[in-house]
Amino acid sequence: MNIPFLDAWRKRHGGGGPTPSAVERDAEGVADMLAECDLLRSRVQEYGVQLDDTPRSLEAIDQLLPRWRDDPEELPWLGNDAGLYLGTVIVRTVAGAHWYLTPGGHPVVRLVSGREIHVVEAGLDWAISGSPELSQVYAEAAEG
Numbered sequence: 001m002n003i004p005f006l007d008a009w010r011k012r013h014g015g016g017g018p019t020p021s022a023v024e025r026d027a028e029g030v031a032d033m034l035a036e037c038d039l040l041r042s043r044v045q046e047y048g049v050q051l052d053d054t055p056r057s058l059e060a061i062d063q064l065l066p067r068w069r070d071d072p073e074e075l076p077w078l079g080n081d082a083g084l085y086l087g088t089v090i091v092r093t094v095a096g097a098h099w100y101l102t103p104g105g106h107p108v109v110r111l112v113s114g115r116e117i118h119v120v121e122a123g124l125d126w127a128i129s130g131s132p133e134l135s136q137v138y139a140e141a142a143e144g
Contacts, residue, residue, distance in 0.1 A: 031099055034107055035088040040081035043068060051085060053092050055142075058134040061085075066130060075127055083123020086134050090117065090141045097141065113144050 040061075041051055049060045061082070068078045087109045091097050096112035109117045122137045 027098065031088070031091055034084050034099060037081040037085045037088070039074070039077050040085055043078060053089055055089060055093060055135060055138050058086065058089055058138050062126075062130075062133040062135050066127070068127060076124065079124035079127030080120055081123070082127055082134060083120035086123055086137060087117070087119035089138060090119070094142050109141065111141060111144060115144070117141055 035053070037051070044051060044061055044064065047064050049057065049064065051057050051061075068074055084107070087099065087107065090109045091099060094111065097109055100108050100110040100116065102108060106118070107120065109119050111117070117137065119137070122132060122134070125132065126134055
């Protein structure tokens, strides 16, 4: 999946995208870029939901009417953002969780246990079908 924030990152760092070593060197910067989720933030704000990077906000997103399913062009982008936001909440609230880029360049969240959560896939599944709920994926990650 094309991740729009990478264009800005590439321009600043003169490369094809963040590498695993670049993520380690600038973990906070990469985390901030992954947290942008502009499309998701604008859509949920229309419902009066503020994304504050907490598990409670994931529960609020899960309760929204899925009007985005009516727009097949927007659906994958919203799902991508939902996954990145899920990952942001996990990284910011679960001790030791951090972003990791797979060799293919896909952002995943790695837990202290070594388990990897493919948050973008979870976000896409949620956007398409509503399952699994974002808050459920978070709860499983928080358990380790």
